[in-house]
Amino acid sequence: MNTVAPLLPPAEWRDFLALTKPRVMTLVVFTGLCGMLAAPPVNGHAVNPVIGFTAVLCIALGAGAAGALNQWYEADIDAAMRRTQRRPLPDGRMDRQAALHFGVGLAAFSVILMGLAVNLAAAAILTASILFYVLVYTVWLKRRTPQNIVIGGAAGAFPPLIGWAAATGQVAVLPVLLFLLVFLWTPPHFWALALFVETDYAAAGVPMLPVVAGEATTRRQIGLYTLPMAAAAVAPWALHLTGWLYGAVSVATTAAFAWMAWTVAARRRAGAEDAMRPEKRLFAYSILYLFVIFGALVADRWMVMP
């Protein structure tokens, strides 16, 4: 006997907005904007504000499209996790096909607008970032390997590169270092989260590191990944690509990050009632850290660098 899925009423526009993961988009937009503002003038001209706004809009729309396609593909995982089960698809507020059409349409629109209004280099990197997040991270890696976050982190690291390319039409050493910083920041950031929502990932069958390799390994990996991340954070100053302001802020904030990561790496959970405060603190600080360090980069570029 054929079963027919019940016909859903049209989704609310707020549900389409929720598909784009607006909170994640905040950080993506901010790092993309900072990448653009940190770029040097081309032929003595800074990027035109209208073109700059369009570039940031395209980065936001591209990130939103990738988020929508991620939710379209992962509706089953989202339904199994407390943190995500109220999203539009697992909650039954939206038809899956509507999410797919929305995601593909938004992705195409963001890339075409970037290519026509800004430049082809920025459009090409935006395309790569969307495809990487959807195909490499969501479809290929996330359900298969505990390294999902490590390699998938590249997807979230593209925005500073896109912002820089939007302003200059090319890629240079500094935005590549910014890419590396976000890429290497992602594992400690997400593994700190995974430590205190471990049971949710286990219930959904996602091979996050704490689920597959255990808590001790995850803590050690958080500590290990913090070392190259710290090097990438300080490298722009060490290589004389930024001034003293970025140097001072990056050294101070990265030292605080490293200390918090060390407290997480060195401790053991004190039983089932452990409130996991150091892990929650590292997760919260890691978000603030990225905002502060990118903000310092822009301040340095506009106030200190010649």
Added chain:
Amino acid sequence: MTPEERDLIEGRQRARARVMALLLGALVLLIFAISIVKIKAGMGVHG
């Protein structure tokens, strides 16, 4: 379809149409502004 269901569907359709109209209006303004910038820079939209 009950009257309540019809009201729900029509309400959502109206809200979505309003949001879409706002977005399209914003897009028109953006394309206009981009065109002006490109013309001032001495190049066409296709670069």
